[in-house]
Amino acid sequence: MSTQERFAELWTDYLEGELEEVDLKELQELLTADESLVHQAADLFQTHRLLGLIAAEKFDSQEAFVNETLALLPKNDSDFSKRVMSELLNSKSVTDDQQRSSTRKLGLRQIAPVLLGCIALSLVIVSVLSQRFDDNDTHQMIALEEALPEVRMASSSHPKFFGELAPPIGSLLAPQREYVLMSGMIEVEFPAGASVIMEGPAVFRISSDESLALDVGRCSVHAPPGAEGFRIDTPNTRIVDRGTRFAVNVSESTETDVQVLEGAADVYDVDQNGKVDQDRSSETRLAIGEAKRFAATGASSKNTLPFDPTSYRHSLPDRVVSYKATVAADGGAENLVSVTIQRGGRIIEVLADELIPAQVSSFYAPGSGAFLCGPETFPNPRSSISIDHNLVTGIINPAGSREPLTESPVLDGDDKTPGMAIRFDSPVINGPGADVVLFDLQTFANPPDGDAFHVSPIVFREGLRSHTIQKYDLTMESPESLYLTNFHVHFFEEKTDSLEKLNSLETKTHQQAIKFRGLAVGIDLSDMGYAEGEAVSGFFIQDALDDAHHVDPVFIGGLPEIKK
Amino acid sequence: MASNRIPDDAQVDAALERVSRGDTAAFAVIVRRHERSLRTWLAVHTPPGVDVDDIAQRSFVAAFTRFHEFELGTNFEAWLFTIAKFQLRTETTRLRRIADYHTRYGPDLLQRELARRSDSSSEAWKLRLEYLQGCLEALDERLRRFVSWRYDEEISLDEMATRSGRSVPAVKKQLWKARQLLHQCVKSRMTASEGGAS
Numbered sequence: 001m002s003t004q005e006r007f008a009e010l011w012t013d014y015l016e017g018e019l020e021e022v023d024l025k026e027l028q029e030l031l032t033a034d035e036s037l038v039h040q041a042a043d044l045f046q047t048h049r050l051l052g053l054i055a056a057e058k059f060d061s062q063e064a065f066v067n068e069t070l071a072l073l074p075k076n077d078s079d080f081s082k083r084v085m086s087e088l089l090n091s092k093s094v095t096d097d098q099q100r101s102s103t104r105k106l107g108l109r110q111i112a113p114v115l116l117g118c119i120a121l122s123l124v125i126v127s128v129l130s131q132r133f134d135d136n137d138t139h140q141m142i143a144l145e146e147a148l149p150e151v152r153m154a155s156s157s158h159p160k161f162f163g164e165l166a167p168p169i170g171s172l173l174a175p176q177r178e179y180v181l182m183s184g185m186i187e188v189e190f191p192a193g194a195s196v197i198m199e200g201p202a203v204f205r206i207s208s209d210e211s212l213a214l215d216v217g218r219c220s221v222h223a224p225p226g227a228e229g230f231r232i233d234t235p236n237t238r239i240v241d242r243g244t245r246f247a248v249n250v251s252e253s254t255e256t257d258v259q260v261l262e263g264a265a266d267v268y269d270v271d272q273n274g275k276v277d278q279d280r281s282s283e284t285r286l287a288i289g290e291a292k293r294f295a296a297t298g299a300s301s302k303n304t305l306p307f308d309p310t311s312y313r314h315s316l317p318d319r320v321v322s323y324k325a326t327v328a329a330d331g332g333a334e335n336l337v338s339v340t341i342q343r344g345g346r347i348i349e350v351l352a353d354e355l356i357p358a359q360v361s362s363f364y365a366p367g368s369g370a371f372l373c374g375p376e377t378f379p380n381p382r383s384s385i386s387i388d389h390n391l392v393t394g395i396i397n398p399a400g401s402r403e404p405l406t407e408s409p410v411l412d413g414d415d416k417t418p419g420m421a422i423r424f425d426s427p428v429i430n431g432p433g434a435d436v437v438l439f440d441l442q443t444f445a446n447p448p449d450g451d452a453f454h455v456s457p458i459v460f461r462e463g464l465r466s467h468t469i470q471k472y473d474l475t476m477e478s479p480e481s482l483y484l485t486n487f488h489v490h491f492f493e494e495k496t497d498s499l500e501k502l503n504s505l506e507t508k509t510h511q512q513a514i515k516f517r518g519l520a521v522g523i524d525l526s527d528m529g530y531a532e533g534e535a536v537s538g539f540f541i542q543d544a545l546d547d548a549h550h551v552d553p554v555f556i557g558g559l560p561e562i563k564k
Numbered sequence: 565m566a567s568n569r570i571p572d573d574a575q576v577d578a579a580l581e582r583v584s585r586g587d588t589a590a591f592a593v594i595v596r597r598h599e600r601s602l603r604t605w606l607a608v609h610t611p612p613g614v615d616v617d618d619i620a621q622r623s624f625v626a627a628f629t630r631f632h633e634f635e636l637g638t639n640f641e642a643w644l645f646t647i648a649k650f651q652l653r654t655e656t657t658r659l660r661r662i663a664d665y666h667t668r669y670g671p672d673l674l675q676r677e678l679a680r681r682s683d684s685s686s687e688a689w690k691l692r693l694e695y696l697q698g699c700l701e702a703l704d705e706r707l708r709r710f711v712s713w714r715y716d717e718e719i720s721l722d723e724m725a726t727r728s729g730r731s732v733p734a735v736k737k738q739l740w741k742a743r744q745l746l747h748q749c750v751k752s753r754m755t756a757s758e759g760g761a762s
Contacts, residue, residue, distance in 0.1 A: 013736070015739075015743075016721060042678055043747050044744070045612075050608060054696065054697055055716045066596050069625065070591065073591060338585075340586070
């Protein structure tokens with residue numbers, strides 16, 4: 001048999017998957033000895049593959065391929081938009097995190113006293129770390145070669161970490177580094193598709209691309225097809241996903257509660273050295289609807305718990321996730337471009353032009369003060385700045401009341417209600433989650449969670465009530481709160497008790513010297529008692545007078561109606 | 565065939581714009597437009613042991629999750645293919661690290677040769693696919709029957725031997741011959757095409 005004939009035989013066997021190992025060796029030798037055979041092998045291999053593709057197309061594989069591919073995409077519509085917003089800190093924050101990785105391990109009991117101190121320290125910490133943001137504006141791009149599987153911060157809701165800011169959305173979480181989530185929630189995404197929602201207080205580490213170590217706290221795990229085998233390591237157990245949803249709660253005394261919502265999970269005992277007990281009797285399989293408590297290492301008892309499906313958290317609360325703005329010449333954010341928001345569990349990005357404009361329709365402050373911010377000179381009328389998309393122009397520091405309104409505000413006459421009324425250009429329809437977004441100017445001398453304020457119906461009726469916002473969705477501690485461009489503040493030395501006076505009185509202008517950031521919060525009309533689907537044309541805003549700082553609403557917009 | 569559902573440039577541009585604004589559903593248009601060229605390219609460059617559709621899907625998912633790095637107005641297909649090449653390289657590297665490499669993975673020389681051919685454009689490979697379809701239709705009916713059994717029905721060599729009343733080695737020879745003829749046919753059509761274009 002000639003070399004060519006033998007090659008034909010071996011190569012056909014190879015393509016048919018029938019080549020024995022000994023023959024493979026012979027084939028390798030033939031190919032090594034004769035380069036023309038390599039070319040021939042490649043020609044026929046490519047023809048073989050293309051024939052397979054033609055056959056697949058005959059059976060209309062395109063639609064199946066498209067559907068399968070779409071099913072593999074991240075579940076949040078604007079996941080990549082969020083990543084855009086948070087890309088800035090990626091590379092350096094990881095480096096910084098690693099440098100701080102010597103932080104000692106803390107239990108909950110140890111955390112408690114530091115929590116109080118942390119509040120006092122937070123201003124200092126925030127101001128120091130804020131320098132990092134400025135330093136990282138250039139970290140926009142990641143080389144393609146760096147796109148290896150990595151664990152990322154997918155989203156967050158009011159997260160507070162001990163001694164540091166929350167990692168930005170989309171940023172990498174450093175492996176083997178201890179994170180202490182004091183309060184709030186975060187969602188962590190793993191490369192194979194598993195996601196974990198952590199609820200503070202919790203202490204955790206990313207132990208690998210397929211596992212998370214939870215020392216204390218609560219988490220909800222979703223491991224979709226392709227992520228089977230994802231595991232949670234607790235001090236005394238290893239919980240391995242067998243598809244697809246389970247919840248874990250590790251107490252301070254290291255008891256581990258496991259609840260299986262979908263599929264199954266295998267739970268193994270772990271010894272004090274973190275080694276899995278090889279004894280098969282230590283393995284427990286929990287199926288859907290089952291729950292068990294696993295005691296500390298050494299204790300043999302495994303207690304059945306009542307199954308509680310509410311222990312599993314499917315998503316983070318509805319909230320403003322992030323926003324985009326144009327960049328002014330000084331590098332600060334200026335005009336709102338879009339806002340990304342979670343409504344009814346669904347994350348959407350709304351362009352600024354799609355928001356329903358809102359303008360101030362009445363204003364009453366019993367005294368003098370700084371009531372306008374924006375450019376050095378104003379358009380006519382000045383109050384028109386309340387409707388633009390600019391995040392540093394608006395009618396600010398409205399008066400207020402410590403107690404929220406319980407009846408309709410008085411907008412005219414001698415006994416007006418302190419505060420300001422907002423009127424939307426067209427009614428806002430009360431849908432799921434937030435219906436209105438409000439942006440607020442804030443600096444480090446102000447409350448880091450945002451200035452508290454009341455929102456009340458313009459006209460009260462039975463069932464309607466005031467609602468007080470005490471904490472914003474994007475606070476001074478949120479990486480997603482952007483630094484704003486510089487602006488001027490206009491002081492009124494006379495009593496400014498009407499919109500007319502706001503538009504006409506003399507002012508003294510002062511340019512702000514310190515940096516402000518744009519905080520944001522979503523307002524749910526349901527919190528004021530409006531029915532779902534009800535149209536609302538405006539509301540009344542009062543500062544909550546809980547401190548010396550007043551709310552500075554520089555932009556208010558109604559969200560467009562959700563199409564069904 | 566899928567070709568009659570391929571979105572046009574305007575649809576693709578609009579879809580890219582929508583995807584950039586967070587519209588996941590619009591990504592279906594992108595996948596529909598590029599799946600054939602990507603799968604074709606991967607089919608002829610992916611070594612044995614690697615699932616072509618798996619790499620193609622991973623590439624689309626990576627393109628989606630990294631969409632913020634794509635600049636609207638630039639060549640999306642070129643960007644997608646860069647991602648696909650990286651995905652393929654990652655997978656082949658992973659396979660190389662697996663023990664018993666030669667048995668699982670096949671001739672290393674083949675992989676090198678396939679990698680060497682990666683310069684050809686996706687358009688050239690799509691053209692080859694179309695020529696191959698033409699050549700297949702022109703193939704002698706007896707040989708075409710073996711090709712159909714092998715690729716459409718995916719039946720075993722034994723079954724082919726039973727159906728054709730021949731021995732298994734004879735069936736293998738028919739397949740070898742069919743692939744050889746098809747390759748020659750495509751090659752000659754490509755040569756003629758290149759000559760006409762110059």
